[in-house]
Amino acid sequence: MAAIEIVKSGIYTTVQDEGRIGYLKYGVSHSGYLDVIAAANANILAGNPPGTPLIECTYKAPALKFHEACVVGIAGASVEVMVNEQITSQQRIFVEKDDILKVVINRGVRCYIALGGGLKLATTLGSASVHGISQLGGKPKENGCTMELLHGETHLTNALVHPPDYSRIQIKVFPGPEFHRLTKKAKEKLFDQAFVVSSDSNRMACMLDGDPVPMKSYKMISSPVLPGTVQLPSDGKPMVLLNDCQTMGGYSRVLMVCPEAYPVLVQKRPGENITFQLAE
């Protein structure tokens, strides 16, 4: 009997770690967990070293049944944890055999479930991260999927990383390589409005709705892009590239989200607002 069994599917559940680094030039996306702070805290709570692969849940977390005792760390923007239908305020859970763990994502989009000692996983190009389009790292986890524990060493501490203010609407940004192509009017539209996160958003990009930002259409040849890049296509609706984005893009790279703002951005739900704020 496998250690962990998914008894109810979440919406989009994948294994993620620090990412598949070093292969961008072959068209391989970095992937990896989107909210590095919450992922770090989930691992700290589970007693794992930084970067240990864990489970990333989206909108709705899966229900997990344990066939082995384990320490579990859970973190997100705001989560509610239930063990055998009993709500607990703890985010470090000492799970027993036959326990069923449920997590409700109260606020934000993603939450992280780390298993003490890690998971027994195959790695592809040095990472266990799942990349949707190419299926590198495997497929998302669904009802019936099982996982084995690695039984690595755990060191339980309470030295958690201070979480960012997830309620903050202003997302700090740097100018991007094509920032200079924005007209004065375009810059006003870009910085003076509150964009709305679109339900089209996924791990490849955070899509935004709003008053179109005018962009002179010019033929840009495909160029390298990094997660965090704010692209502006000719329809004037900015999109923020996330970890699963393609490695090349043909749209203007007008802004780059600052590292501290990225975890806040990836936790913005469809319908929520964000504004861009140039870092001083």
Place this chain on the structure above:
Amino acid sequence: MMLEFKWHNIKDLPFAVFPYGEFAFLLQWEEKIDMAINEEIIALQEHLAENEHILEMVPAYASLLILYKRRITNIELLIQEIYQEYRGMKKKSQPNQSLTLHRIPVCYDLIFSEDLDLLMKEKQLSLEEVIHIHTQPIYHVYMMGFLPGFMYMGGLDPRLEMERKTTPRQRVEKGAVGIAGLQAGIYPMECPGGWNVIGRTPLPLFFPDKNPPVLVEAGDKVKFYKIDKDEYFKIKEKILNDQLEYEKFKEKWQP
């Protein structure tokens, strides 16, 4: 110290520099699809391969993205370093550099070439003519992206130029050889796509279990050659039995 997020133009260098976030910077040559520019980018990338500060690099048509291992705090110092590296590379550059040419087998049989009929009609070319025009050039691989193992190749004869399909297919097969505008390409894995498919190669282009995980890299050359259905399936079988000698599909090449 705050990074200045603006384009830094440097005297005597053919590229400008822009800090792409705080952990990477972009070197931008003249923005055009030009083999000489791309070859210089690939050469600079090779020259920087052993640099201890660099995490990884991404060559593109006319730019080079360099990811650093640590936060960039002083762009001026960085530019100085790059300047020295570039000059160093130019000094030792060998004009008779040996490159790699990959011979890629393509089966143009009807079962593999969904859009060949359409192309023949549109271009008023016979099957033999299309195959000859497609297999004639030595294509230059400018860069990779879009999907793991997907090559952006230049050198397609304009007689075969054909716009992407307005409605992409739900599924394009792995190995599909296609045309989109003036671009020639091969799908390294099955996925939706709008390219015009004119054939299929039995050769895999992406190997997730190997390092490097690709057969062809940016800077390499590619030449297509025609195979029939029998040869296609023979190669497929050899691959299944782990008997294919991949070395036989590439050779050293000089311009």
